[in-house]
Amino acid sequence: MDTRTLEPLAVPEIAPPERSLPPGRWVKENLFSSWFNGVLTVLLAALLGWALYKIGRFVFVDARWEIVEVNLTNILVFRFPREELWRLWVALYVLAAAFGLGAGVATRVRSEDVRQGRATPPARLMTLRRLGPLLAVVAVFLWFAKSVEATILVAGIAATWIAARAGGRFVPPRHARRAGAAVLVGVAAAYLVVSAFGGVGWERWGGLLLTVFLAVGGIVISFPLGVLLALGRRSSFPAVRVVCVAYIELVRGVPLITILFLGAFMLGFFLPPGSETPSLEARALVGLVLFTAAYVAEIVRGGLQSVPREQTEAAVALGLSPLKTMRLIVLPQALRAVIPALVGQFISLFKDTSLVFIIGLTELLAVSELITKQPEFLAEGLIIETLVFAGFVYWAGSYWMSRESQRLERRLGVGER
Amino acid sequence: MTTLESVSRRPPPWRNVRVLRIAFQAAFVFAVALFALYLFANLVRNLDRLGIDTSFDYLSQPAGFAIPDSDFRSTEDLFAALLVGAKNTLFISLLGIFLATILGVVVGVARLSSNWLVRRTAALYVESLRNVPVLLIILFWYLGVLLQLPPIGRAVEWEVLVVSNRGLVGPGLRQTDDLLVLVVVAAAGMAVAATVWIWRTRRFDRTGEPHRRVLWSGGVLLGFLLVGYVAGGMPLAVSLPERGELATTGGFRLSPEYAALLIGLTLYTASHIAEIVRGSILSVPIGQTEAADAVGLSSFDRLRFIVLPQAFRVAIPPVGNQYLNLVKNSSLGVAIAFPEVTRITRITISQGGPAPQAIVVLMGVYLVFSLSIALVMNLVNRRFALKGR
Secondary structure (H helix, E strand, C coil): CCCCCCCCCCCCCCCCCCCCCCHHHHHHHHHCCCHHHHHHHHHHHHHHHHHHHHHHHHHHHHCCCHHHHHCHHHHHHCCCCHHHHHHHHHHHHHHHHHHHHHHHHHHHHHHHHHHCCCCCCCCCCCHHHHCHHHHHHHHHHHHHHCCHHHHHHHHHHHHHHHHHHHHHCCCCHHHHHHHHHHHHHHHHHHHHHHHCCCCCCHHHCCHHHHHHHHHHHHHHHHHHHHHHHHHHHCCCCHHHHHHHHHHHHHHHHCCHHHHHHHHHHHHHHHCCCCCCCCCHHHHHHHHHHHHHHHHHHHHHHHHHHHCCHHHHHHHHHCCCCHHHHHHHHHHHHHHHHHHHHHHHHHHHHHHHHHHHHCCCCCEHHHHHHHHHHCCCCCCCCCHHHHHHHHHHHHHHHHHHHHHHHHHHHHHHCCCCC | CHHHHHHHCCCCHHHCHHHHHHHHHHHHHHHHHHHHHHHHHHHHHHHHHHCCCCCCHHHHCECCCCCCCCCCCCCCEHHHHHHHHHHHHHHHHHHHHHHHHHHHHHHHHHCCCCCHHHHHHHHHHHHHHHCCCHHHHHHHHHHHHHCCCCCHHHCEEECCEEEECCEEEECEEEECCCCHHHHHHHHHHHHHHHHHHHHHHHHHHHHCCCCCHHHHHHHHHHHHHHHHHHHCCCCEEEECCEECCCCEECCEEECHHHHHHHHHHHHHHHHHHHHHHHHHHHHCCHHHHHHHHHCCCCHHHHHHHHHHHHHHHHHHHHHHHHHHHHHHHHHHHHHHCCCCHHHHHHHHHHCCCCHHHHHHHHHHHHHHHHHHHHHHHHHHHHHHCCCCC
């Protein structure tokens, strides 16, 4: 009897041929492949041309950008005392150094991983292109500032970042954890530089600074709360589950503005009688945190569900206590899987901070509306200019982060493991 | 045997897992209840100190404010005002959902067009609107566009359309007689049309002949409406807007607030729905498209009968989420003084109404809306989900 088995035929995988068409063919295939497509192309091109002309004319000719030029500092920080602005510059330098170091270490770790075959080489995407939207915003700000000092200071920040990143590449990968801690210390230091030692507390911040602070503070504080809620929702104790589910679903069922109202109008009532009511900024932050925690909880729950049961079973078989199983086995895998979704939530929060405008805080959007009521700009109809500018800042931040999160998703291989 | 006995002996309560579990949960519930009670006690004491009533009696107080574009008078009570607000929220949400779905599907399909320009334009639309706060879009349309329109004295008139910063006015319907007959006949027409729809569908399933159910049912409904209109003594007349000194009379008026909120919600939500539609179309295996091409379907038929029905199934849950977001985002009408339920609550609070109760009622209204939509979407999902094991 012939016991030979059939060897599967080895078919070499051939990549599809690169198609590069001559311009004429490209236009025909991509724009005029059928009469319908042709009509569509012509109509859309006419419409787009008209819109582009209008927009271009507005941006470069008609718009009276002086309202933005005059109010640039207001848009950035609003009430922040001008004589303390140096603190913000120092803080930016500290942040640039800290994050540059972190980026350098991360690059080193990654190239190390690639060399040992534990990771695929990074997609070749130039740093400049990645940071495109951010650089565009900085460039526009500098253009409006028309100030040599500001330009030099910003260039200094960029140089600090590059230098710190280069320095970070000399840190051996085994110290990666310490580098992470260094970044956190840097952030804390930057905060202290601005607010401590006779500085300006965050309750007196405004404009873009307040927007960024509310978004970052909101996500950082709501993260541990969200993890606890997610664990509670998946707990084996029915009573814990019910409480967590009730909170999550209640918050997710109502608009953010109602929770901000709750913070703005009611938070003082919940404190013991006679105690001082926190500032409106603090109450808004509490509202944002209560709201975001429920969404973070749902994201983390998704991550927890994505960890295979076998991981828990293996941990139990090794004799780990439930707490250790969660802390050492399940949570690290779950949180790693949800990082891109958390970035997405952060983007939502960044955009949603604009709602504190309604309860009377002066963040980016509120300032954009407020400055049109200055005596020299009143009734001039310049709201379009300021809103377009604010929209551009929001857009650049969100767009940049959403692209970074897509990159992160690919790098972490979410959905591939 | 002694060992067996010692195993089967009950452990003492402090080492019995069942007892411990119950004890832990009791402690947890106790702690949560204690915390809630503490907050509530503070609330009551604070309200007492400020002399604020803790009952819901304020709802039967006269409102003291009028609501534009409604029959609401300031002498009616707050409860009625809230109902008007909830109605406005509901209507603008439903209209927004309808429009955002259409726009979202069109843009989502355009994102995958074979035409480079169409593809790029759709991507530009999605990427620019998705990354901007919806509140900014609404404010832009309200403050930047609609309120910048010429005042009523210099309103732009295009045939039957009057455009000014007091709103957009187009042709509308005016009631001239009792509507009862028309309503009754229309209801009967709808029932008959539905029956015809089912009959045509069943016939199609049985014989395979074209069902043409839209044509059939639409014709039936139109016939009924016509009969009802004539039989009821022609109770409706077309009313064209006429520009006066201070306002337009007649016609159907879209206030700037309403238009801004509707446009903002629609554009923003459509950009999200477009991304979902694109993702769901991409999730349909390429073999389906190739098979449709192989049997000679036109590109429209391919989309209509092969790709979209399968993509639809994947898209239902995330699109339902977007609908929920739209309803919740309609609360941003408060920023531009559109009289929806949040705005009414805001006015109530600023007029000295009790904030705690007002906010609880407001949250209750949104919870009802959210749960209803979630319920409907779940039913739709169950109806269309693949029947698996």
